[in-house]
Amino acid sequence: MAAKCESRDKTFVGVVLVTHGAFGETLLAAAKTVLGPQDNCQAIGVDVNIGVDETMEAIRSAIRSVENGKGVLALTDLFGGSPTTMSLSLMKSENLEVITGVNLPMVVATLQARLLPLNELAEKAKDAGQQGIKVAGAMLRKKTKK
Amino acid sequence: MILVRIDNRLIHGQIIETWLPFTGANHVIVANDGLANDVLQQEIMSLAIPQTIESYFINVDRLSEKIEQIQFINDAQGIVVLFSSCPDAKRAFDSGFAFDNLNIGNVHYSPGKKQVSPSVALSDEDERCLRQLTRKGVELDFRCVPNDPVQVRF
Numbered sequence: 078m079a080a081k082c083e084s085r086d087k088t089f090v091g092v093v094l095v096t097h098g099a100f101g102e103t104l105l106a107a108a109k110t111v112l113g114p115q116d117n118c119q120a121i122g123v124d125v126n127i128g129v130d131e132t133m134e135a136i137r138s139a140i141r142s143v144e145n146g147k148g149v150l151a152l153t154d155l156f157g158g159s160p161t162t163m164s165l166s167l168m169k170s171e172n173l174e175v176i177t178g179v180n181l182p183m184v185v186a187t188l189q190a191r192l193l194p195l196n197e198l199a200e201k202a203k204d205a206g207q208q209g210i211k212v213a214g215a216m217l218r219k220k221t222k223k
Numbered sequence: 224m225i226l227v228r229i230d231n232r233l234i235h236g237q238i239i240e241t242w243l244p245f246t247g248a249n250h251v252i253v254a255n256d257g258l259a260n261d262v263l264q265q266e267i268m269s270l271a272i273p274q275t276i277e278s279y280f281i282n283v284d285r286l287s288e289k290i291e292q293i294q295f296i297n298d299a300q301g302i303v304v305l306f307s308s309c310p311d312a313k314r315a316f317d318s319g320f321a322f323d324n325l326n327i328g329n330v331h332y333s334p335g336k337k338q339v340s341p342s343v344a345l346s347d348e349d350e351r352c353l354r355q356l357t358r359k360g361v362e363l364d365f366r367c368v369p370n371d372p373v374q375v376r377f
Contacts, residue, residue: 126331128331155236157240
């Protein structure tokens with residue numbers, strides 16, 4: 078742990094996925110399949126059967142474990158859902174941005190752009206998440222008709 | 224229509240995605256003493272509520288007064304009332320907010336509690352509160368979301 082590392086990679090933004098159930102964990106595993114192993118990212122599942130305080134502490138410790146001094150981006154699923162509201166509550170104490178609607182294009186783009194400052198990374202994550210949604214079948218049909 | 228619900232998460236995905244559309248309510252009252260005094264947490268919880276729905280965060284003891292006030296306004300199509308615990312629901316009932324039905328959505332497990340449904344675990348005190356309410360004619364409904372089967376466990 079004490080070994081000094083000169084790599085600039087140590088200064089990237091941390092990433093946590095905070096979702097309902099095992100969604101985030103599975104999503105992160107899928108992103109790693111695409112990109113290979115990733116440091117400083119974690120997934121936390123919110124289980125309705127576990128108390129709010131206990132879950133908040135689990136999210137807080139996940140955030141702190143991926144924090145490298147550049148802040149942490151929390152990717153959550155449903156706007157208005159408890160994974161999102163709990164993450165928002167932690168903005169008081171952590172250097173954190175929260176972005177909702179997480180999908181695989183968003184996770185992949187985020188993990189690849191973590192040298193950006195936190196606010197820019199959040200914008201990039203949003204764009205990637207939105208641009209990753211296409212009616213791909215219709216696009217193909219339009220192309221093949223030409 | 225007034226839906227009265229116990230949910231330790233108060234406003235969250237199940238409320239926004241299912242109960243609000245199901246009831247057609249345009250008012251949500253969170254009756255919780257802690258939240259009534261925490262403006263930041265109120266902002267966070269109401270961030271995702273559709274703009275057509277009015278939300279209020281009040282002390283448990285002020286509930287009947289608030290309901291009267293809202294019902295006086297003609298546009299009250301429906302009201303969702305949320306408590307975070309069984310004792311809070313009982314306290315509101317005792318302080319004059321009479322309701323006929325109580326939906327018990329999420330009451331999380333902790334050691335010493337009895338799991339009565341996948342999303343509800345009750346302490347002895349919770350059970351006492353609910354029994355006292357049923358004795359006063361309140362019907363209990365253990366649905367997490369509207370299309371769960373209505374299950375009576377008392």
